Amino acid sequence: MNGPATTGDQPLRILVVGTGLIGTSVGLAATARGHQVWLSDRDREHVREAEAIGAGRRLPEEWIPFDLVVVAVPPSAAAGVIAEALRAYPDTTVTDVSSVKAPVIAELARRRADLRRFVGGHPMAGRETSGPGAANAELFHGRTWLLTPTREAEPDRVELVAQLAASTGAAVREMPAQLHDRAVALTSHAPQVVSSLMAARLADADSQTVAVAGQGLRDVVRIAGSDPDLWADILCTNAQEVAAVLHALRHDLDGIVGALDGANGEATVARLIAAGNRGSEMLPGKHGGGVAPDYVDVPVEVPDAPGELGRLFLAAGRHGVNLEDVRIEHTDGRLTAIAHLYVLPEVESSLREALAAGAWLVLQ
């Protein structure tokens, strides 16, 4: 074994196993960067579709000495496919894209797979859509791609996978598998359950009831449109970590329900809301907690006529104001929307004046 090829040397020979949204997007991205990509999937129609949009070519009969195999199948199937790839290609580096890592590694260890050549990965590019038709060479651009190498993994192979991930435009970070699973249980898997639980309550509601919904509900259930089978697979593969979060959440919920069912529950309810205040402030980045603390919100009414939103941005841009963030709020029963323009405090007054001079209705 001469060690793995690197993306700096020459075009890599890459096999993508699983041509759903993520696998096909990896194929498109790798092809766009000059690598040779082959595709394989249990579903021949998916392979045909992925091949048709240029993600690579279908796997031929003859054996190919791949530099890298990317396993892009649902988490519950990942370990089996990875183990098979490690066996079939004895010099090849194998990575995967599963959103659950530790159970996959544990299963590989049980199967006595060669963990020196395996580097687990998780490109965090979730979508409401799925399948090869939604795939895109730029899907990973600007996203985080987590790698969870074990101690057995050879450094050159970790570097190879990191280079491929970085070449797609993703921000690559390393993290132990166990910590990864705990982190995504808290920040991705439990939020999916919570959003679905709330949205499920709307399924049987009458339209008159749902008609008063505001932006708050829309935000809470935005991710509730996710694919049921894929998410059932993800949640059940990361069952232990997800259950730990949901057990704690249910304990809090029991407290709230008990407080509402009894009398004088205000203190209990207020404690939960206050804990939520603290939790939402934990979110990293300038937009943690939903409203940027460093920016001023300038809400502006936007009439429902062609071009109004663009005209508003144009008006702000013409006056040299840098928009740090934008959020559009829709209210039922009105044709207008409210555009929240987030700007630095020092430009707030000049933006307000400029918009008011342009006959925009600035709301606060």
Place this chain on the structure above:
Amino acid sequence: MNGPATTGDQPLRILVVGTGLIGTSVGLAATARGHQVWLSDRDREHVREAEAIGAGRRLPEEWIPFDLVVVAVPPSAAAGVIAEALRAYPDTTVTDVSSVKAPVIAELARRRADLRRFVGGHPMAGRETSGPGAANAELFHGRTWLLTPTREAEPDRVELVAQLAASTGAAVREMPAQLHDRAVALTSHAPQVVSSLMAARLADADSQTVAVAGQGLRDVVRIAGSDPDLWADILCTNAQEVAAVLHALRHDLDGIVGALDGANGEATVARLIAAGNRGSEMLPGKHGGGVAPDYVDVPVEVPDAPGELGRLFLAAGRHGVNLEDVRIEHTDGRLTAIAHLYVLPEVESSLREALAAGAWLVLQ
């Protein structure tokens, strides 16, 4: 009794009881429309603050024959203050702004208050902020203002309150109090609990864990920054309706936790996610379910440099493309953001071409 004055006739004499965010904003809006506004609050500092920003003047010693009293106190205190106002001003129309209606009316009936002169109201203009300092004459512009008149309420008085609400720029709708409480329990109060429950899980998490948070979690917990005392009051006043939603939600949660703790839980979990799919599709309007079904999403990378977001909107606007909606997605670990531009399908390709020609990185 000559029936109530109308806003069409002459300036109304309005008393606002409770000078928090909503009461002070009502005072500002009514003053801006030429009405005479007096202010009262248990907290003298709040009255002073509201008076200082022009929401009205403080209530004098002498009795004034008000045309309208607006009670803007927390839901649990509303009935007492409304009953007192109906007694103190025997010809005056009284309204309130509580986000819970039926328990207030039931309490008024128990106190044998004159329900002919009471018209309950609920301007749906929630904010993460509170207090008179956040008040604004345009707070209600573009929002829904629900009225929940009882059968006893005199039509002229309903009309008076509706006119005042409409004059602030709100969309006025009538709804029976019981239906209102059920609707807001489902669409506002339960989502607040769910968002706070999820955010509370983050309160004790370490920063490394929270660092992988994506836009999904941010959306779910956006409203978790709400005021604990006010929301404890709201939730406990509407306890019965909120508990009904949360009992059903807990039943679903128990099913999920049981499925995760046991084996072969995929079917149970998939059923919940699928129910959430259906529920999120129930949301009214073109943006129901988070992604507008009639529009195409054109995601564009936005570098973190001054003016980039404005420059993007400018580029779209210059090519005559009408942006139907905009959503900004922030990814941890990258300085860039992704702007999702929602447009009609027929203009997608020309927008993509125009942006690509301007060296924008269009992502799918």
